[in-house]
Amino acid sequence: LAKTTQPISMDSYEGQEVNITCSHNNIATNDYITWYQQFPSQGPRFIIQGYKTKVTNEVASLFIPADRKSSTLSLPRVSLSDTAVYYCLVDPYQTGANNLFFGTGTRLTVIP
């Protein structure tokens, strides 16, 4: 499994765009990049997944450069409720047996 490295913590003011970068130098050809969000005392929640270039949904955007050795989760105009731990995961995209391995994640604190 490709190892991921992301900042331990980040602070941001409300209304700002937040970019969290994750490096995964040993990503394999069949690996996908997935981001999860976890609020205190809750289960992780899927945010976004991508393989290359850019993916956008109603919550976030995911930017993946051509070499795929890193990825950036972008949260537009964060609010206090976006305070959470954000996990970057790199896993083979295969049917079933999605045994996700979570690292320590990035603890995002949104300040009023």
Next chain:
Amino acid sequence: EPEVTQTPSHQVTQMGQEVILRCVPISNHLYFYWYRQILGQKVEFLVSFYNNEISEKSEIFDDQFSVERPDGSNFTLKIRSTKLEDSAMYFCASSGLVNSGELFFGEGSRLTVL
């Protein structure tokens, strides 16, 4: 929106007692998982389950642990003889066949072993 539900939300038990944590996965999902998170630590994979058998398990999932899908809707995790270090939040998750990179997690069951 369909969701994974877990019961109980919190269970306190004495060391050595058996505990069963229950989960109702999303109805059309085929893959089921248990994860745990000790307070302040990482979310750790325990076991995955498909087609009524274990697909993969971690080193944590030793002989004290077992999983079962007894009736086609529930998915249970049993800890045979709890230890103090089993105190953690236990999360059940499920995923469908399509778009399998996305797991849906429940709210968790907090287990406290005294």
